[in-house]
Amino acid sequence: MTDLILRAENLDRSFGGIHAVNDVSLEIPRGTLHAIIGPNGSGKTTLFNLITGHTHPSSGRVEFDGQDITGMAYAKVARKGLAKSYQITTVFPLLTVFENVRIAAQAAAHSYVFWRPADGIKAVTRATEEVLERIGLAADRDVIASNLSHGDQRRLDLAIALATSPRLLLLDEPTAGMSPTETAATVELVRELNRDVTILMIEHKMDVIFDIATTITVLHQGKKLFEGAPAEVKSHPLVQEVYLTGSL
Ligand SMILES: Nc1ncnc2c1ncn2[C@@H]1O[C@H](COP(=O)(O)OP(=O)(O)OP(=O)(O)O)[C@@H](O)[C@H]1O
Ligand SMILES: [Mg+2]
Incomplete structure (x- = not known):
């Protein structure tokens, strides 16, 4: 089977x-x-x-x-590990790249229990940094989302979806x-993500x-x-x- x-x-x-x-x-x-x-x-x-x-x-x-x-x-389906990145972007335009991803990582972390609130905050920060690294947005972490190029906004969209630790x-x-260059980079990224996410x-x-x-x-x-x-x-x-x- x-x-x-x-x-x-x-x-x-x-x-x-x-x-x-x-x-x-x-x-x-x-x-x-x-x-x-x-x-x-x-x-x-x-x-x-x-x-x-x-x-x-x-x-x-x-x-x-x-x-x-x-x-x-x-909301319930997402908590079970199914994430969707939208055709129309869901980025908060006035927040930084880091803040956008952290919100998603934090929402996912609600299902975990931490003994001290500080541990929860550290874990969320670490998860956010890992995702930004993976998506290639680490250098842009403090950029206001609306100032990103269109291609990078779509990458941020992907980062937000990935921050929820989906299985699908x-x-x-x-x-x-x-653009063709941005498209090629995204295809590579999708291929890379597929190593551990369906x-x-x-x-x-x-x-x-x-x-x-x-x-x-x-x-x-x-x-x-x-x-x-x-x-x-x-x-x-x-x-x-x-x-x-x-x-x-
Ligand atoms: N909420 C809705 N109310 C009314 N009609 C809708 C709604 N959503 C989709 N449709 C219609 O259903 C059909 C399929 O639309 P859908 O958006 O799923 O297509 P798609 O394959 O994603 O198209 P595209 O390539 O343009 O994104 C279309 O005829 C569309 O107009
Ligand atoms: Mg469509």
Whole structure:
């Protein structure tokens, strides 16, 4: 039996007349990097929101690390070790890089018990510094977040997600709006993070994920169009059709 960190079964969600996610199932083995691709409006973000509890599915089931989390609020899901980095950034613009990450690390540390408050503060500070080091933002720790470049703000977004010590990290277009150089650096970072965190990642640019993904799911109009290894996806005629013409 495969060791699954996430199992989503037959997820479904409509908004008015739009069937945003139509009977989608996913199985994600621990340690992998699973990518979701698809044209604009194909249901990628909605699928993420159904998994994280930001949106309730009209039917279907989500199991995280063997536990049913269907319909559970995101705050509770996050405490169980599932973190999401947003397509729209959640950085506090007027706080420093360090403060932004510390808030996330502190929220995660609430589940631990310390004998003295000072030990808790030290542990949170250490965790924050480790994350900044890992993400490559240590030198920018005292910079006000709104003064960072767009690429560094997205890195900060990642750092915030990572500070919660997740076992599954959901990234919604982490390279959106980035220059080619920033994109390459983010891809490297994601690859590095995947050494100890399972990653489920939405990406619009196909070339970005072909190198790093274990498995790719292609969504089209809310449905799973195809799923397979990058090479299979790349050469699949239906996928090429969707990407070249934008429709089937
Ligand atoms: N809260 C909502 N209310 C109404 N319609 C919605 C809502 N959220 C999503 N939709 C619709 O559901 C469909 C899927 O949207 P979704 O944001 O999941 O697509 P996406 O694949 O993430 O697109 P993009 O690549 O542009 O980020 C779209 O037609 C969208 O307009
Ligand atoms: Mg989206």
